[in-house]
Amino acid sequence: xxxxxxxxxxxxxxxxxxxxxxxxxxxxxxxxxxxxxxxxxxxxxxxxxxxxxxxxxxxxxxxxxxxxxxxxxxxxxxxxxxxxxxxxxxxxxxxxxxxxxxxx
Amino acid sequence: xxxxxxxxxxxxxxxxxxxxxxxxxxxxxxxxxxxxxxxxxxxxxxxxxxxxxxxxxxxxxxxxxxxxxxxxxxxxxxxxxxxxxxxxxxxxxxxxxxxxxxxxxxxxxxxxxxxxxxxxxxxxxxxxxxxxxxxxxxxxxxxxxxxxxxxxxxxxxxxxxxxxxxxxxxxxxxxxxxxxxxxxxxxxxxxxxxxxxxxxxxxxxxxxxxxxxxxxxxxxxxxxxxxxxxxxxxxxxxxxxxxxxxxxxxxxxxxxxxxxxxxxxxxxxxxxxxxxxxxxxxxxxxxxxxxxxxxxxxxxxxxxx
Numbered sequence: 001x002x003x004x005x006x007x008x009x010x011x012x013x014x015x016x017x018x019x020x021x022x023x024x025x026x027x028x029x030x031x032x033x034x035x036x037x038x039x040x041x042x043x044x045x046x047x048x049x050x051x052x053x054x055x056x057x058x059x060x061x062x063x064x065x066x067x068x069x070x071x072x073x074x075x076x077x078x079x080x081x082x083x084x085x086x087x088x089x090x091x092x093x094x095x096x097x098x099x100x101x102x103x104x
Numbered sequence: 105x106x107x108x109x110x111x112x113x114x115x116x117x118x119x120x121x122x123x124x125x126x127x128x129x130x131x132x133x134x135x136x137x138x139x140x141x142x143x144x145x146x147x148x149x150x151x152x153x154x155x156x157x158x159x160x161x162x163x164x165x166x167x168x169x170x171x172x173x174x175x176x177x178x179x180x181x182x183x184x185x186x187x188x189x190x191x192x193x194x195x196x197x198x199x200x201x202x203x204x205x206x207x208x209x210x211x212x213x214x215x216x217x218x219x220x221x222x223x224x225x226x227x228x229x230x231x232x233x234x235x236x237x238x239x240x241x242x243x244x245x246x247x248x249x250x251x252x253x254x255x256x257x258x259x260x261x262x263x264x265x266x267x268x269x270x271x272x273x274x275x276x277x278x279x280x281x282x283x284x285x286x287x288x289x290x291x292x293x294x295x296x297x298x299x300x301x302x303x304x305x306x307x308x309x310x311x312x313x314x315x316x317x318x319x320x321x322x323x324x325x326x327x328x329x330x331x332x333x334x335x336x337x338x339x340x341x342x343x344x345x346x347x348x349x350x351x352x353x354x355x356x357x358x359x360x361x362x363x364x365x366x367x368x369x370x371x372x373x374x375x376x377x378x379x380x381x382x383x384x385x386x387x388x389x390x391x392x393x394x395x396x397x398x399x400x401x402x403x404x405x406x407x408x409x
Contacts, residue, residue: 030234032232032233032234032237033230033232033233033236033237034235034237035235035236035237035284035285035286035289036141036284036286036289036333036372037330037331037332037333037372037373037374038372038373038374038377038406038408039141039142040330040374041374041375041408042142042143042144042147042408044374045144045147045408046144046145057329058329058330059328059329059330060235060286060326060329060330060331061235061286061326061327061328062234063234063235085186086144086145086146086186087142087144087145087186088141088142088143088144088145088183088186088187088227089142089232089237090230090232092232092234
């Protein structure tokens with residue numbers, strides 16, 4: 001009986017993890033004007049305040065910001081532009097990246 | 105009427121006042137003045153700045169004045185919109201004057217909160233490019249007489265420069281220009297402070313022209329992500345103070361021009377900045393028997409909230 005429970009729990013965990021991996025969607029934003037670490041905080045904070053945004057990775061050297069959102073999140077260029085603008089910077093590029101965890 | 109000794113010291117207070125009021129709150133930015141870099145909308149930035157100023161080079165050996173002012177200046181910035189930010193500047197000061205008077209060495213001092221300054225800054229021009237930005241931001245401010253200006257000791261009412269506040273509502277304005285790249289940053293500021301009369305004293309107006317260069321010393325090569333930066337900082341502050349008016353009459357022993365050079369270091373991370381610098385007067389062209397400045401030390405912390 002214990003073994004069955006263990007198997008069930010393990011299967012659930014794997015299923016949830018797999019679902020999460022399939023659900024994640026990433027976007028690459030190109031932000032102009034970012035030139036110091038202290039400024040990057042504002043961009044991160046504004047983007048993380050958007051509903052459904054799970055992760056924000058800033059690369060200050062390239063000005064690229066990778067935003068990972070949960071499945072079903074309405075994250076579009078207008079939303080990204082507002083967040084970047086509110087942080088005091090300029091959105092120059094917006095690109096939807098290929099879905100992560102696509103079963104490979 | 106204020107003595108020449110007392111009056112000349114007012115210039116020191118004016119200079120420190122302008123520097124404190126114009127001190128910027130954020131970013132990899134100048135240590136001794138403001139920047140045009142943004143405060144995010146609905147975001148807060150806190151700066152705590154320790155300041156120590158010493159003036160002991162007295163051209164009048166009989167008085168042998170020694171003035172020291174130290175304190176912590178708290179600056180809170182809030183981004184109302186992406187272009188408009190408000191700053192509140194509140195110093196906590198300890199002022200001390202040692203002087204020969206009537207054959208004795210006496211000390212006059214007071215400590216406590218000084219005058220509150222509120223500044224509004226609007227970013228009028230922004231040009232962003234990959235890894236760089238150029239901005240122009242005019243600002244206006246008002247200094248409220250919140251600090252004590254009628255303190256007394258056993259010798260009577262303290263001289264105006266030892267008082268924590270001036271007792272007057274003063275106004276300041278100017279503009280700051282910033283050009284920032286991933287490797288370096290240049291800021292320049294033109295500021296003017298119009299002082300008004302209180303307690304029979306009107307401090308001379310103060311104009312300032314400031315420049316700052318910050319150069320990234322470390323890391324020499326940028327990696328991925330958001331690494332911390334170590335900046336070497338070199339700043340110049342040209343400050344001109346007009347003559348004071350005591351009971352309506354110009355005081356010939358007040359006002360003048362000082363040029364400071366200010367080397368410093370700044371360690372900048374995503375969440376906080378620590379920094380330190382020292383302002384050394386390289387040119388002092390002061391009126392009459394003005395008390396010269398020896399140095400001003402600045403050290404502090406800035407936090408993204």
